[in-house]
Amino acid sequence: xxxxxxxxxxxxxxxxxxxxxxxxxxxxxxxxxxxxxxxxxxxxxxxxxxxxxxxxxxxxxxxxxxxxxxxxxxxxxxxxxxxxxxxxxxxxxxxxxxxxxxxxxxxxxxxxxxxxxxxxxxxxxxxxxxxxxxxxxxxxxxxxxxxxxxxxxxxxxxxxxxxxxxxxxxxxxxxxxxxxxxxxxxxxxxxxxxxxxxxxxxxxxxxxxxxxxxxxxxxxxxxxxxxxxxxxxxxxxx
Numbered sequence: 001x002x003x004x005x006x007x008x009x010x011x012x013x014x015x016x017x018x019x020x021x022x023x024x025x026x027x028x029x030x031x032x033x034x035x036x037x038x039x040x041x042x043x044x045x046x047x048x049x050x051x052x053x054x055x056x057x058x059x060x061x062x063x064x065x066x067x068x069x070x071x072x073x074x075x076x077x078x079x080x081x082x083x084x085x086x087x088x089x090x091x092x093x094x095x096x097x098x099x100x101x102x103x104x105x106x107x108x109x110x111x112x113x114x115x116x117x118x119x120x121x122x123x124x125x126x127x128x129x130x131x132x133x134x135x136x137x138x139x140x141x142x143x144x145x146x147x148x149x150x151x152x153x154x155x156x157x158x159x160x161x162x163x164x165x166x167x168x169x170x171x172x173x174x175x176x177x178x179x180x181x182x183x184x185x186x187x188x189x190x191x192x193x194x195x196x197x198x199x200x201x202x203x204x205x206x207x208x209x210x211x212x213x214x215x216x217x218x219x220x221x222x223x224x225x226x227x228x229x230x231x232x233x234x235x236x237x238x
Contacts, residue, residue: 005230006157008047008124011038012147013162015055017218018085021164025056026088035092037162037218038129042098044228047124049154051132051147052089054081060139075139079106082143086133087111099128105137105146117153124154141201148202152209159211160227161198162218167235168197184236197237212238 017034019027041048060075067074086102093100101123102112112133113119123130135146144161151159168190171179187207191200197215206213214227216234226233 006045006228008049008154008156009041009045009158009160009228010049010051010147010151010154010156011041011160011162012051012144013053013085013089013218014143015053015057015081015085017162017164018052018088019056023056026085031088031092033219034089035096035098037224038089038093039096039098040224041228042127042129044225046127049120049124049130049132049150049156050089051143051150052082052085053143054078054085057081057084072139075135075141076106079133079135079137080108082135083108083111083133086131090131093129099126100131101128102131102133105132105134108134120154142199144198144202145205148198148205148211151211152205156211158228159206159213160218160224161213161215163215164217164219166217166220167215168195168237182235183232184238187237190237197235203237206237212236 013034018030019025020030058078058081060078061071064071064074083104090100090102103115103120104112105115107114115132120130132150135141135143136149147159166181168182168185169179173179187203190197190203214234214236216223216227223233
């Protein structure tokens with residue numbers, strides 16, 4: 001398929017991408033589709049890391065607000081849920097022949113390796129997909145912030161924020177048919193317009209480390225390849 005512009009790419013997957021729209025848990029077809037898309041990245045660029053969310057199981061902040069469980073504990077529960085998603089994705093990728101390692105910020109020795117920067121880099125250099133689970137290992141941080149942090153730590157050339165929509169819009173496209181799709185935004189635009197793409201801390205981290213972000217629909221065939229080849233797709237933030 002040819003090589004892409006970016007050598008090392010970090011893909012941020014939401015928990016919702018593991019299940020059908022409005023669903024819960026892990027849907028087999030969605031999981032297979034994610035594995036196909038990640039394999040597509042691997043054919044175009046040699047080094048791929050993936051950060052997984054856990055919204056298909058639990059969101060710490062909202063769960064805490066709806067229960068008597070304190071935010072700290074609820075966030076740790078969410079981090080553990082990311083490990084479930086990571087292990088499911090690893091097994092699916094390896095069944096298709098793609099070597100994969102799960103590294104977690106929370107130690108779960110029976111299932112995955114601890115996140116150590118040098119170890120993660122070594123796996124990437126050997127062509128293994130590195131799935132990063134357990135968030136940052138700390139409460140009060142989202143997996144979007146984790147993605148920006150890991151992209152910075154691993155010297156990623158690009159962060160792809162995978163969604164089920166075509167990019168960043170001026171308004172909710174489902175509610176407003178006149179909503180405009182932005183082709184390109186600056187980090188400053190995102191913060192000033194208060195666009196709800198990623199947490200402000202995540203945007204600021206990428207800005208500080210000059211890591212471009214592409215927001216795209218991962219389920220549209222060919223989008224990933226276009227992004228890595230620096231062709232126009234989704235919304236570019238830089």
